[in-house]
Amino acid sequence: MPIMVPGDVVAEALGRFGVDPATARPLARGGAPDGLVLSCRRDGADAFCKLMPLPDATGRELARLRDVVALTEHLRGAVGVVRYLPSLAGDLLEEVPGHVACLTARAPGRHVDEREALDPAFVRDWAGTLGRIHAATGAWTGGGALRDWRDEYELFRSGCRDDAMAAAWDELHARTAALPTDRAGFGVVHNDLHHGNLLRAPDGSLTVLDLDVASWHWYATDLAILLAHRLWSLRDRPDDARRFAATAVEAYLAEFPLPPERLADVPLLARYRLTLFVLAMQAELGSRPAPGWLRDVRAAVLDPRPLPCLAVLADVGPLA
Structure with missing residues (x-):
């Protein structure tokens, strides 16, 4: 079941990253998505904005997501990984009400099929x-x-x-x-x-x-x-x-x-x-x-x- 995020929270997240809301479109995702993903554009380039719930106030989930970002950067050069784009405040993760948001550049390439x-x-x-x-x-x-x-x-x-x-x-x-x-x-x-x-x-x-x-x-x-x-x-x-x-x-x-x-x-x-x-x-x-x-x-x-x-x-x- 896709995760639903209130429209005002989505708008705030897009604003934090300098994304024009008119360019944002939610992706249809299979499986059990852990957040809402929107295709969008910033500075004329394709990107994806993802909003993930923060289920508690302990900070554990936010710390985990910061480690995911750090891991991505650690792997860069060893393998191809996505590129996180900074918010207008220079942060790779932004807290918005009840959620954390990030923006990544669209990576080159396509998914391969079963064959x-x-x-x-x-x-x-x-x-x-x-x-x-x-x-x-x-x-x-x-x-x-x-x-x-x-x-x-x-x-x-x-x-x-x-x-x-x-x-x-x-x-x-x-x-x-x-x-x-x-x-x-x-x-x-x-x-x-x-x-x-x-x-x-x-x-x-x-x-x-x-x-x-x-x-x-x-x-x-x-x-x-x-x-x-x-x-x-x-x-x-x-x-x-x-x-x-x-x-x-x-x-x-x-x-x-x-x-x-x-x-x-x-x-x-x-x-x-x-x-x-x-x-x-x-x-x-x-x-x-x-x-x-x-x-x-x-x-x-x-x-x-x-x-x-x-x-x-x-x-x-x-x-x-």
């Missing part, structure tokens, strides 16, 4: 980008206000109304809680780098989007996110799934040599990701009936046997 997302050249760039993110965040000393895996568990557990899914989520929480959190395998991750969160420019370069959910997690979680959704979609095409996984893992490890013992956690964390995906979609649907494809994913993650879509990982050398 292009399997192109080996794109897969190598995608996975290599993920590896460079991990290499860069491993050296970052900030991020103290970002969420971590425990916050993620609580967020999705608190809204779950499906007893079977709640039990599965609890079990996965217990299993992941036993994983080591040393810096060789744990740090700040993107936490949602599916292909829809990348823009591909005409020269092939990629821009990373949506660092808003960056958190402290296992690096293998990010790799599992990259793999899990594609492997699910390719579950009836094992040869294509195997090629995709092998290409992605090789490109990732070329940029970030995750230790073999942490690579071994990828199947568990892929199940974790697909379970989280079901919980997120159930929350978005509310009382509406689940579509057939979502019922299929739910059935798969509730089956205690290994997920068939992940079987090809046993044929990928570093994960074998």
